[in-house]
Amino acid sequence: MPEMKLASLELSPSGLPAWFDLATGASILQYGQRLAARELLVNTLGNIVVRTHCPYWKREVMYTKHLGLSLEESGLEHLAVLDMQSDELLHGRCRPSLGHQMHREIMRCRHDIHATVHLHPDDVIAFFSVMQWRQMRYVSNDTALVMGKPPCILGEGVNVELDVSAIGRCADDTNCIVMPGHGITSFGRDLSEAYHRAVAFVAEIRRLIICQHLSAATGKSIAFASEEEVQHMYELGEQVIYGSTHT
Known part of the structure; x- marks a missing residue:
């Protein structure tokens, strides 16, 4: 010092x-x-x-x-x-x-990241506690563009606020960590980007919950975006969302 x-x-x-x-x-x-x-x-x-x-x-x-x-x-x-x-x-x-150490470790692992947002959204916690997904699926054509990378959905009981060791194994491959039963941490190159990723992810979970209700009520299946479409959206995100202005 x-x-x-x-x-x-x-x-x-x-x-x-x-x-x-x-x-x-x-x-x-x-x-x-x-x-x-x-x-x-x-x-x-x-x-x-x-x-x-x-x-x-x-x-x-x-x-x-x-x-x-x-x-x-x-x-x-x-x-x-x-x-x-x-x-x-x-x-x-x-x-x-104590959860501050999670934010700090994300930034230590990702030199391009300058902002993180940690939330405990009701919809996200409820969805993952029931569905128990380990891989994200989308119904919208825009959320993956905003996220930029697949969310990292941790296993039950894994709390990177208390044990940051898991962050180093996933930080490079994601812009949003999901802790089922706890919440999400999104990150970005600035606070605007981290914020938009957080609210976009919550919005997608809300769409998925609505789709589950409608599917149960009508007997019709949910039309998820294919893995190829999702990967293409991750790759196009920088160009579509920011053009050439974001550095």
Whole structure:
């Protein structure tokens, strides 16, 4: 760690350290409210983590909310900043929840990832607890475009918030980790991408649940996208969703 400089003790008019990135903090609060508006926050354990370079500390840091409250309750005063390399708390009243190590390990494994979103959506937990899928199937023609890679659906009882060892085995091959009975963690090159992957995945699960009901009511089978179509959508996602503007 660098020597403690006088500037690090100086506070901005908001009461935050002078080096605190207000834009990053505000983006976490903004997307937290968007998730709340979609009713995707159900307790204090959902979280957002954003990785950015801090000129003052001359290293990468992670912005996130501390434990004990929901994203929808959070203000700038509830955000913590941690050193990416050492995990030292650089700013904040207290540390984030234990699940923070999952976010950090994803970013350690994926240098292209700068944001993660962790949620406990009712629909996702209910769907996987009943269907017990280990491979994702789609009914829409757009979700795989947004996801970019197949979701990693973990086995029952595997909790990468408590044991991050499984992340290294799947992080390169996915942009969304599904823990049946627990929730999802989506990741992206920025917070917008991580957010869109989270809400797109939840929307697809809701479509699948509706399809199950309609299939049972009508006796008609569900028309799933073929494996070839899904793989093609994964491959086309960058071009279709972002064109040549996303870096």
